[in-house]
Amino acid sequence: xxxxxxxxxxxxxxxxxxxxxxxxxxxxxxxxxxxxxxxxxxxxxxxxxxxxxxxxxxxxxxxxxxxxxxxxxxxxxxxxxxxxxxxxxxxxxxxxxxxxxxxxxxxxxxxxxxxxxxxxxxxxxxxxxxxxxxxxxxxxxxxxxxxxxxxxxxxxxxxxxxxxxxxxxxxxxxxxxxxxxxxxxxxxxxxxxxxxxxxxxxxxxxxxxxxxxxxxxxxxxxxxxxxxxxxxxxxxxxxxxxxxxxxxxxxxxxxxxxxxxxxxxxxxxxxxxxxxxxxxxxxxxxxxxxxxxxxxxxxxxxxxxxxxxxxxxxxxxxxxxxxxxxxxxxxxxxxxxxxxxxxxxxxxxxxxxxxxxxxxxxxxxxxxxxxxxxxxxxxxxxxxxxxxxxxxxxxxxxxxxxxxxxxxxxxxxxxxxxxxxxxxxxxxxxxxxxxxxxxxxxxxxxxxxxxxxxxxxxxxxxxxxxxxxxxxxxxxxxxxxxxxxxxxxxxxxxxxxxxxxxxxxxxxxxxxxxxxxxxxxxxxxxxxxxx
Amino acid sequence: xxxxxxxxxxxxxxxxxxxxxxxxxxxxxxxxxxxxxxxxxxxxxxxxxxxxxxxxxxxxxxxxxxxxxxxxxxxxxxxxxxxxxxxxxxxxxxxxxxxxxxxxxxxxxxxxxxxxxxxxxxxxxxxxxxxxxxxxxxxxxxxxxxxxxxxxxxxxxxxxxxxxxxxxxxxxxxxxxxxxxxxxxxxxxxxxxxxxxxxxxxxxxxxxxxxxxxxxxxxxxxxxxxxxxxxxxxxxxxxxxxxxxxxxxxxxxxxxxxxxxxxxxxxxxxxxxxxxxxxxxxxxxxxxxxxxxxxxxxxxxxxxxxxxxxxxxxxxxxxxxxxxxxxxxxxxxxxx
Ligand code: HEM
Numbered sequence: 001x002x003x004x005x006x007x008x009x010x011x012x013x014x015x016x017x018x019x020x021x022x023x024x025x026x027x028x029x030x031x032x033x034x035x036x037x038x039x040x041x042x043x044x045x046x047x048x049x050x051x052x053x054x055x056x057x058x059x060x061x062x063x064x065x066x067x068x069x070x071x072x073x074x075x076x077x078x079x080x081x082x083x084x085x086x087x088x089x090x091x092x093x094x095x096x097x098x099x100x101x102x103x104x105x106x107x108x109x110x111x112x113x114x115x116x117x118x119x120x121x122x123x124x125x126x127x128x129x130x131x132x133x134x135x136x137x138x139x140x141x142x143x144x145x146x147x148x149x150x151x152x153x154x155x156x157x158x159x160x161x162x163x164x165x166x167x168x169x170x171x172x173x174x175x176x177x178x179x180x181x182x183x184x185x186x187x188x189x190x191x192x193x194x195x196x197x198x199x200x201x202x203x204x205x206x207x208x209x210x211x212x213x214x215x216x217x218x219x220x221x222x223x224x225x226x227x228x229x230x231x232x233x234x235x236x237x238x239x240x241x242x243x244x245x246x247x248x249x250x251x252x253x254x255x256x257x258x259x260x261x262x263x264x265x266x267x268x269x270x271x272x273x274x275x276x277x278x279x280x281x282x283x284x285x286x287x288x289x290x291x292x293x294x295x296x297x298x299x300x301x302x303x304x305x306x307x308x309x310x311x312x313x314x315x316x317x318x319x320x321x322x323x324x325x326x327x328x329x330x331x332x333x334x335x336x337x338x339x340x341x342x343x344x345x346x347x348x349x350x351x352x353x354x355x356x357x358x359x360x361x362x363x364x365x366x367x368x369x370x371x372x373x374x375x376x377x378x379x380x381x382x383x384x385x386x387x388x389x390x391x392x393x394x395x396x397x398x399x400x401x402x403x404x405x406x407x408x409x410x411x412x413x414x415x416x417x418x419x420x421x422x423x424x425x426x427x428x429x430x431x432x433x434x435x436x437x438x439x440x441x442x443x444x445x446x447x448x449x450x451x452x453x454x455x456x457x458x459x460x461x462x463x464x465x466x467x468x469x470x471x472x473x474x475x476x477x478x479x480x481x482x483x484x485x486x487x488x489x490x491x492x493x494x495x496x497x498x499x500x501x502x503x504x505x506x507x508x509x510x511x512x513x514x515x516x517x518x519x520x521x522x523x524x525x526x527x528x529x530x531x
Numbered sequence: 532x533x534x535x536x537x538x539x540x541x542x543x544x545x546x547x548x549x550x551x552x553x554x555x556x557x558x559x560x561x562x563x564x565x566x567x568x569x570x571x572x573x574x575x576x577x578x579x580x581x582x583x584x585x586x587x588x589x590x591x592x593x594x595x596x597x598x599x600x601x602x603x604x605x606x607x608x609x610x611x612x613x614x615x616x617x618x619x620x621x622x623x624x625x626x627x628x629x630x631x632x633x634x635x636x637x638x639x640x641x642x643x644x645x646x647x648x649x650x651x652x653x654x655x656x657x658x659x660x661x662x663x664x665x666x667x668x669x670x671x672x673x674x675x676x677x678x679x680x681x682x683x684x685x686x687x688x689x690x691x692x693x694x695x696x697x698x699x700x701x702x703x704x705x706x707x708x709x710x711x712x713x714x715x716x717x718x719x720x721x722x723x724x725x726x727x728x729x730x731x732x733x734x735x736x737x738x739x740x741x742x743x744x745x746x747x748x749x750x751x752x753x754x755x756x757x758x759x760x761x762x763x764x765x766x767x768x769x770x771x772x773x774x775x776x777x778x779x780x781x782x783x784x785x786x787x788x789x790x791x792x793x794x795x796x797x798x799x800x801x802x803x804x805x806x807x808x809x810x811x812x813x814x815x816x817x818x819x820x821x822x823x824x825x826x827x828x829x830x831x832x833x834x835x836x837x838x839x840x841x842x843x844x845x846x847x848x849x850x851x852x853x854x855x856x857x858x859x860x861x862x863x864x865x866x867x
Contacts, residue, residue: 028813028816029820032810032813032814032817032820035806035807035809035810035813036807036810036828038806039803039835042799042802042803042806043799045794045799046796046799047796050794052793052794053793053794053795080794200789200790257699279699279787280699280700280783280786280787282786282789289789291788293788293789439788439789441789441790443789443790443791446785446791449781449791450778450781450782453773453777453781454778456773456777457770457773457774457777457778460769460773464767464769464770464812465766512759512762512763512766514759
């Protein structure tokens with residue numbers, strides 16, 4: 001006990017400090033500043049390429065700015081929205097929000113059950129007020145006022161002998177405001193769940209091929225922080241057919257549209273099903289969704305080696321370089337003898353020579369043409385290091401040249417075969433198959449987030465459009481001695497005096513209402529003869 | 532009518548609308564000039580000084596009958612011309628949609644978005660003219676619309692074209708129409724906030740020099756009324772914007788690209804706009820931030836909004852939302 005008293009002064013200060021900080025943190029001003037900070041903090045991520053959005057662009061940017069890169073990396077500028085400083089801002093905002101909302105919930109709860117406050121003593125001192133005279137008795141006038149106000153207000157219970165009516169409306173504004181702020185938390189929760197347990201994976205599938213849902217089959221895979229492979233649902237699907245409709249005329253001639261891929265899919269051991277996959281129409285298999293997000297061409301190339309054996313054959317996806325579908329790709333025949341054979345070059349869907357330049361004039365494969373260079377030697381495939389299938393490692397390989405010592409071009413159209421010089425082998429271009437790129441993802445919590453935003457919107461509308469206000473009406477028997485007695489022929493009222501003086505005051509609690517108009521409407525209703 | 536005929540009609544209608552807007556602007560400027568006429572020939576009207584009207588318009592003081600009659604006539608004429616231009620403007624929008632094959636909503640590219648957004652500004656102005664007594668806003672609204680239309684016709688004009696596949700979704704209609712409505716409304720609110728700042732400054736100057744506000748500024752509603760007007764317009768726009776960028780946008784993004792929120796630059800800026808306007812709404816309820824600071828915040832919000840729409844397309848190449856260019860298949864390097 002004694003020690004407690006000794007510590008007391010220090011303890012108090014600490015507590016005071018905590019209280020003071022808490023009050024600061026949960027103040028409206030802090031919320032405002034944090035909101036503006038959040039807006040500001042979001043800016044860099046829209047200017048600097050982001051790892052999570054476009055990792056290719058990040059790599060390119062880093063190559064171009066070797067000096068800035070380490071600085072930017074230290075500041076997490078390539079992943080702004082996961083960075084500690086961005087998180088700090090919104091976490092502070094969340095704390096501030098909770099600290100702000102919880103006490104208001106209690107206040108609201110109490111206010112909700114409380115009666116409208118009694119009329120202030122001097123209604124005529126309120127900023128918005130009016131008075132009028134009526135021939136009704138005070139009791140009649142009040143009864144009439146109760147009737148008029150009772151339609152859209154909550155009334156204070158009367159105790160006998162009241163000379164006034166107190167009315168209030170618009171509690172829903174505060175409720176809406178609280179709902180809105182609470183819903184922000186729901187949205188954040190849904191968003192966080194998606195970030196932690198969701199995943200996105202991408203894969204290129206040539207027409208005719210089959211995908212079964214396990215990690216090894218993905219080309220790229222971005223799991224959330226708490227993802228486990230157990231989440232991968234058991235399903236398979238095959239791409240039976242892919243169709244594109246090409247616009248042949250008009251200002252967007254050459255643009256592709258109406259992409260459709262016929263899939264047959266099967267979950268677990270259940271019966272197979274069919275689905276036509278289109279842009280904007282994902283296939284949903286249990287909790288997993290499959291999206292069509294791109295397409296391209298895969299020339300079927302066969303490479304025979306110097307001994308006449310098939311060293312490589314199959315559809316080889318080429319990657320579109322731009323909207324014309326001029327595509328780049330690589331063929332690696334690792335088994336070729338005497339030397340490995342690598343091919344690298346371009347695919348032209350509709351080839352044409354224009355002014356001596358090879359171009360593709362259309363995205364559809366009307367005149368498919370391959371134009372590649374050949375390499376031989378060590379393609380680095382045996383070193384064990386992983387290698388992209390879209391990149392040819394030429395560091396240990398030599399360019400194959402023709403008799404004139406110029407690079408030997410492998411230019412092919414479907415059905416063509418070219419013999420490589422020096423008995424290296426031959427290359428055949430069999431045909432073209434389309435490929436599609438699908439994104440396969442799980443987004444848990446998306447319904448929560450959506451529900452949260454919808455609730456937030458409802459709360460927001462209530463908060464912005466409900467006008468909370470209080471109205472008081474007081475009726476006083478007038479003795480008729482006022483200077484400005486209006487009526488002359490109303491002398492036969494019950495109390496025989498100059499009628500009743502009615503005072504009305506309106507208080508808008510949001511500060512945005514058109515109180516003058518409200519008062520005018522109210523006066524009109526109050527002065528109407530009761531039916 | 533053929534598609535080409537519709538397109539021609541649309542282009543002509545835009546030109547005509549621009550012309551009529553321009554006439555309306557001239558009329559409003561003449562109105563403005565009439566208000567600003569020198570004091571000679573004016574009588575002091577005591578009655579006018581007694582109490583502002585309910586929309587908070589400050590008392591129009593000391594204008595002679597003839598002059599005030601002319602001002603009123605010019606004001607009405609300007610409004611009628613604006614409404615007429617708005618009708619022609621609508622024809623242009625319809626023509627644009629009919630010119631496309633298949634027919635669609637006219638919101639496929641920046642040109643179309645701009646002419647739709649400016650139409651919403653006009654529409655709202657005309658619709659709210661009576662209710663909020665927006666007569667004073669005439670020159671500003673018309674000036675803004677004419678300028679923006681000019682920019683659209685000169686720099687943004689694009690032929691009618693079918694939508695890219697990803698845009699081809701019912702969500703496009705809902706998402707874009709709400710974004711356009713919000714944009715038009717925020718713009719109107721921004722005009723009120725600009726006037727708040729202009730008038731606040733003029734009032735400060737006037738008090739310093741002991742003079743009264745005169746001319747056109749005296750017709751602009753007083754500061755509390757301007758603040759309230761700005762708030763009401765923003766309060767309407769904010770939920771619409773919320774609906775556009777935080778509900779329909781993510782739903783559509785999820786269907787098209789598999790991620791409902793990807794921190795794409797367009798999304799980031801839509802979010803920034805949203806947060807700034809949330810800041811504005813807070814500011815109006817915070818002592819020390821009311822009025823002037825709130826108005827400044829509203830204008831920052833408006834700047835982010837228009838920057839997002841026009842600027843980001845030129846600024847950032849990574850946005851998937853670029854209207855004109857179809858997204859080229861993105862393939863990350865693949866390990867073998
Ligand atoms: C995630 C952060 C927040 C967001 C997005 C946000 C958003 C909003 C919005 C849009 C409004 C306008 C709706 C209305 O007027 O009711 C509003 C109002 C309000 N907010 Fe927040 N808010 C946030 C955090 C906070 C915090 C931390 C506080 C506590 C200090 C707070 C207190 C209020 C209050 C008191 C109002 C009512 C203002 C009025 O009466 O007009 N908000 N908020």
